[in-house]
Amino acid sequence: MTETSAVPPEPSEAALRNGSRGGRPISRKSLLRAAVAAGAVPLVAGGGVALARDTGAGNAPLALTPACDDGDDPTPPQMEGPYFKPNSPLRTSLVTSSTPGVPLTVSGYVFGRACRPVPGVLLDFWQADTNGAYDMAGFAFRGHQFTGADGSFKLTTIVPGLYPGRTRHIHVKAQAPGRPVLTTQLYFPGEPRNATDALYDPALLMNVRSAGQGREGSFDFVLDVAQQPGPTDPPTDPPTTPPSGTWAAGTTYRAGDRVTYNGGSYRCLQGHTAVPGWEPPLVPALWERG
Ligand SMILES: [Fe+2]
Numbered sequence: 704m705t706e707t708s709a710v711p712p713e714p715s716e717a718a719l720r721n722g723s724r725g726g727r728p729i730s731r732k733s734l735l736r737a738a739v740a741a742g743a744v745p746l747v748a749g750g751g752v753a754l755a756r757d758t759g760a761g762n763a764p765l766a767l768t769p770a771c772d773d774g775d776d777p778t779p780p781q782m783e784g785p786y787f788k789p790n791s792p793l794r795t796s797l798v799t800s801s802t803p804g805v806p807l808t809v810s811g812y813v814f815g816r817a818c819r820p821v822p823g824v825l826l827d828f829w830q831a832d833t834n835g836a837y838d839m840a841g842f843a844f845r846g847h848q849f850t851g852a853d854g855s856f857k858l859t860t861i862v863p864g865l866y867p868g869r870t871r872h873i874h875v876k877a878q879a880p881g882r883p884v885l886t887t888q889l890y891f892p893g894e895p896r897n898a899t900d901a902l903y904d905p906a907l908l909m910n911v912r913s914a915g916q917g918r919e920g921s922f923d924f925v926l927d928v929a930q931q932p933g934p935t936d937p938p939t940d941p942p943t944t945p946p947s948g949t950w951a952a953g954t955t956y957r958a959g960d961r962v963t964y965n966g967g968s969y970r971c972l973q974g975h976t977a978v979p980g981w982e983p984p985l986v987p988a989l990w991e992r993g
Pocket of ligand 1: 869872
């Protein structure tokens, strides 16, 4: 916003900025809702956003996949383990029509800290086969892909088998362009071994449901990628006070808000946080009578 020269006493630039959208904390939940409403993100996780991914096999209710939501931390890291191999093939499917195992798809989005999708993220998956064995000689059940322009990904594979000492899981490395690699693991709900695997983290639980003869899993990553809200993002958080009422110092007003002061009514001309000395009659740059 532009600075005004008609504000007595000396206006605080920070206070002015705090009254603008650019300086206010943006609700990531609200951004997501707005994105969904706009059709920009067709499928997002929990936090009150309706999904077709919230029931698991047997239709038992599941904990929601970690959502890109207010207060959420980035997806937590986990150990790489002994079975990673570099140079996996570029492919979204790790199977053929004859691959033994229960078919599984894992889909979702990669978000940054502002809950905006991150395109071009490298996702490198590796997992055990249906018998719980890793292919160390070749590249079976290994593959990397990149998120699309909308931050989405989809992996086609099978449900990995169990091997001694671990619960069921899929390994993944995620790297946004120019950012550090996140190494972590994804888990399955309803697995008895989840209760005894010391590595298991419910924050890394996928939503999984039955789909025909197979399973459909989903998971949304949140990477520690700084993001600025885009120019098309709608306003999100409501004002801390209703847009009408009695003018009060400390209140954040936005253009168009209406207040009363000493019996007069005023309309806010530009967003700002009110401070003593900026009473509406004193600052025509901020308030107009009417
Ligand atoms: Fe493993």
